[in-house]
Structures are given as structure tokens and as C-alpha cells.
Amino acid sequence: MAKAGEYSKIGDILAGKHTGKKVKIRGWVHRQRTSGGLAFVVMRDATGVLQCAVKKDAVDEKDWKDATNVFVESSAECEGIVKEDKRAPGGFELGVSGFNAIFIGEAFPIAKDQSVEFLLDTRHLWLRSQRLTNILKGRDYITRYLRQFFFEHDFFECTPPIITRSACEGGATLFKLDYFGDMAYLSQSGQMYGEVFSFSLGNIFILAPSFRAEPSRTIRHLAEYWHLEPEMAFYSQKMNMELQEDMIEFVCQKMAKEHPDILQAAGRDPNDLLMVKAPFPRIDYGKAIEMLQEKGLKIEYGQDMGADEEAELTKDTKIPIFVHNHPKAFKAFYMREDKSKPGTVLSNDLLAPQGHGEIIGGSERIWEHDELMARVKEQNLPEKEYQWYLDLRRYGSVPHAGFGLGIERLVKWMLNLDHIRDAIPFPRTINRAYP
Numbered sequence: 096m097a098k099a100g101e102y103s104k105i106g107d108i109l110a111g112k113h114t115g116k117k118v119k120i121r122g123w124v125h126r127q128r129t130s131g132g133l134a135f136v137v138m139r140d141a142t143g144v145l146q147c148a149v150k151k152d153a154v155d156e157k158d159w160k161d162a163t164n165v166f167v168e169s170s171a172e173c174e175g176i177v178k179e180d181k182r183a184p185g186g187f188e189l190g191v192s193g194f195n196a197i198f199i200g201e202a203f204p205i206a207k208d209q210s211v212e213f214l215l216d217t218r219h220l221w222l223r224s225q226r227l228t229n230i231l232k233g234r235d236y237i238t239r240y241l242r243q244f245f246f247e248h249d250f251f252e253c254t255p256p257i258i259t260r261s262a263c264e265g266g267a268t269l270f271k272l273d274y275f276g277d278m279a280y281l282s283q284s285g286q287m288y289g290e291v292f293s294f295s296l297g298n299i300f301i302l303a304p305s306f307r308a309e310p311s312r313t314i315r316h317l318a319e320y321w322h323l324e325p326e327m328a329f330y331s332q333k334m335n336m337e338l339q340e341d342m343i344e345f346v347c348q349k350m351a352k353e354h355p356d357i358l359q360a361a362g363r364d365p366n367d368l369l370m371v372k373a374p375f376p377r378i379d380y381g382k383a384i385e386m387l388q389e390k391g392l393k394i395e396y397g398q399d400m401g402a403d404e405e406a407e408l409t410k411d412t413k414i415p416i417f418v419h420n421h422p423k424a425f426k427a428f429y430m431r432e433d434k435s436k437p438g439t440v441l442s443n444d445l446l447a448p449q450g451h452g453e454i455i456g457g458s459e460r461i462w463e464h465d466e467l468m469a470r471v472k473e474q475n476l477p478e479k480e481y482q483w484y485l486d487l488r489r490y491g492s493v494p495h496a497g498f499g500l501g502i503e504r505l506v507k508w509m510l511n512l513d514h515i516r517d518a519i520p521f522p523r524t525i526n527r528a529y530p
């Protein structure tokens with residue numbers, strides 16, 4: 096076998112970098128068709144697909160046999176001269192002088208028109224499809240740009256534990272774990288540990304999986320999702336929201352300018368993301384409820400918004416909107432009360448446009464010990480398990496704030512996907528933990 100460097104990337108060939116030259120490529124068979132003494136093998140690698148024309152009388156007998164025996168998803172390598180050819184997909188064709196089947200394999204089980212469930216059962220193979228390959232790339236670039244944003248702003252990346260005994264977001268969605276005969280949970284959020292790190296490093300972010308035993312089947316809930324959670328010492332709600340909008344603007348601009356092809360292939364017009372610029376509108380929760388009531392929705396002050404309400408608020412918007420200052424009653428125990436608007440907390444949700452809905456939840460945290468202890472008691476939380484968290488308010492506490500962004504929610508919106516399951520390679524939902 097030749098060394099990696101001896102192989103050209105199909106993407107470079109399609110970009111015209113090797114026209115007229117002899118190259119070697121390797122990858123998987125996307126399509127194959129033979130007609131008389133001519134075989135067309137469309138090859139794919141991570142960077143694109145290329146038509147390879149194999150003429151019976153231009154190659155050895157063994158090579159001709161390989162080129163005519165391979166089928167969808169066989170692996171192969173071939174060499175030949177790159178020619179421009181308007182009729183070929185992508186505008187280029189390889190005139191093959193050598194073809195070697197690496198592994199012919201069995202008939203690929205995925206053909207056209209398969210059911211959603213079948214494609215989820217064969218996810219480990221379906222991830223090779225052009226559509227999911229494109230989404231995997233999009234997801235990678237989006238997370239890269241998020242990291243880039245935080246590194247450019249001097250944040251440190253930290254890693255929280257995944258097994259924990261202190262619930263962050265309430266008991267309803269906890270996955271319980273037998274921890275050597277004791278009870279523990281899978282983390283719902285790294286936030287509480289993020290607060291520890293921020294009292295050490297100032298500005299930090301976490302990118303880790305979070306787990307929610309969500310009993311609902313919706314297009315935006317997963318049981319396991321990737322959670323980006325920045326936490327900043329000495330930050331107010333105002334600074335927190337400004338950071339969120341700057342981050343979203345940055346990642347949208349980067350994707351639109353550097354990877355419009357990925358966006359277009361996924362079904363998102365890059366111009367939609369070019370329009371995403373800070374500042375984003377800020378709507379007080381109370382005002383949002385009034386707007387919804389005026390539109391005829393049955394929601395009262397004090398109720399949490401669901402997908403329908405969020406869709407109504409964002410269906411005609413072009414950029415994300417903040418809804419802030421939610422009633423204390425249904426928000427998490429750690430959120431700080433807004434002393435200027437008693438009964439509400441210094442919280443914000445960020446809702447993505449065109450009905451995609453909530454992608455971020457953030458807040459200023461309670462930083463005084465007695466106030467936090469009162470909330471722990473009010474919500475009947477087991478004090479013992481929160482002792483370490485309360486400790487942060489006993490030694491050198493400072494005002495601080497942070498937020499959590501669901502990576503799959505962001506990917507769903509940015510790539511304009513219908514369902515969150517395509518924003519993650521192996522979706523975990525109420526009825527699926529396979530493959």
C-alpha cells in the first residue's frame with residue numbers, strides 16, 4: 096500500500112488543483128455502472144465524489160475485474176489522469192490506468208426510500224451518506240468556531256465530572272446510577288462545577304455531554320446532548336447576554352463566510368446567517384406573555400413557555416431574540432433574584448429564529464450564602480449534597496453569571512434541520528440507545 100501523502104484528496108481534484116496530472120485516490124464506491132467495455136466508478140472520500148472512467152483495454156485484466164466487481168460502499172484505490180469534463184458530476188473525471196479493490200464486502204443494506212426507523216437502526220452505516228457526512232462537517236466547524244471564540248476571549252476550557260450527586264436542573268429528568276451500591280446521577284449540566292472553575296480561572300467554558308431523562312418525544316429533545324457552558328466571574332446579566340450574542344454572531348458569520356457550501360447542501364441559505372448580527376432584541380418575560388396572549392395563545396403569566404409559544408415568538412424573526420427575567424417560581428434554584436423586579440430572576444433564554452426556539456439558557460447566579468441556602472430549603476433539595484456548592488458562597492464569593500448552549504439545538508437551527516436527531520451522530524431518545 097502506498098503512503099497517505101501519495102494519495103490526492105478528491106476535493107482538491109474538484110477544485111482544479113491537479114488537472115492534467117496523474118493522481119492516486121482512495122476511498123469508497125459511491126456508485127458503479129458498467130456498459131460494454133467501459134466502467135464508471137464514482138468514488139468518494141471525506142472531501143467529495145469523483146467519477147472514474149475505467150476502459151477495459153486501458154487497464155490490466157485484474158484491474159478491470161475489480162472495477163466491474165465493486166459496488167456501493169466497497170473500498171478501492173485507483174490512479175489515472177485528471178480531466179475536466181462538464182458531463183461528469185463536479186466537472187472532473189479520472190481517466191483510470193490502475194484500479195484496485197481493497198475490500199468488496201457484502202451488498203450495502205441501505206438503498207433508496209428507507210424508513211426513518213430503518214435509517215436509525217443502520218445509523219453506523221448511514222453516517223456515510225452525503226447528507227450526514229455534510230452535517231458531521233458542519234457540526235465540527237460550528238464547535239471549532241465556538242472554541243475559537245472563547246480562546247480568542249482568553250477563556251480556559253475546563254472538564255467537569257459526568258457522575259455527580261448534586262442535581263443541577265431538578266429531579267424530573269435525572270438519570271439515576273447505581274454507584275457502587277450508592278445513588279449517583281449522570282450530569283444534567285456542568286454548571287455548578289463551572290462555577291468552581293470560574294472562582295479559580297475567571298472566565299471558563301465547558302464542552303461536555305449532558306443527560307436528560309426526557310420522557311417526551313419532540314423534535315428538539317435528546318436524552319444525551321453536548322452542552323457548551325461558559326461561566327464568568329464578575330459578570331452581570333447584561334454582560335452575560337452581550338457575550339451570548341457576540342458568540343452567536345461570530346459563529347454565524349464564520350460559517351456563512353467560510354463554509355457556505357456546507358450550509359447550502361444542508362438546506363440553509365448562507366445569507367440567513369450573514370444577517371445574524373448583535374445586538375439581539377431583548378423582551379421581558381412578562382411582555383412576551385402579553386404578546387402571546389394578544390396572538391390568541393392560551394398562556395398565563397407564571398407558566399413556562401413551550402415549543403408552540405417559542406415558535407410563535409420567533410416565526411417571523413430573522414435574528415435570535417432574548418426573553419429575560421422569568422418568574423422565580425419555575426426557574427432553577429441557583430438563579431439570582433432581580434431586586435429591581437421582585438419575583439423574577441436574572442435569567443435569559445435565547446430563542447433562534449424561524450420557530451427553531453430555545454438554544455441557550457443563562458442566568459446570574461446567587462452568590463450570597465444565605466440567599467442560596469433559602470432556595471435550597473425552599474426547593475427541598477438534600478442540603479448535604481449541596482454543601483460543596485454552598486461552600487463557594489462562604490469563601491471569597493463574587494457576582495458571577497453563565498449560560499448553557501445545546502450544541503445540537505444550535506446545529507439544528509444553523510443547518511436548518513427538521514429534527515434534532517440529525518444534529519448528532521448517534522441520537523439517544525426515549526426509545527433508542529442503539530446502535
Ligand code: 4AD
Nearest residue numbers: 284286307316317320324454455456498499501504
Ligand atoms: O436551560 P437549561 O436546562 O440550562 C442549564 O442546564 C443550565 N445549567 C445551563 C447553564 O447556565 N450553564 O439547558 C441549557 C440548554 C438549552 O437552552 C438547550 O439548548 C439545551 O441546553 N438543552 C437540550 N438540548 C437537547 N436536548 C435536551 N433534552 C436539552 N435540554 C436542554
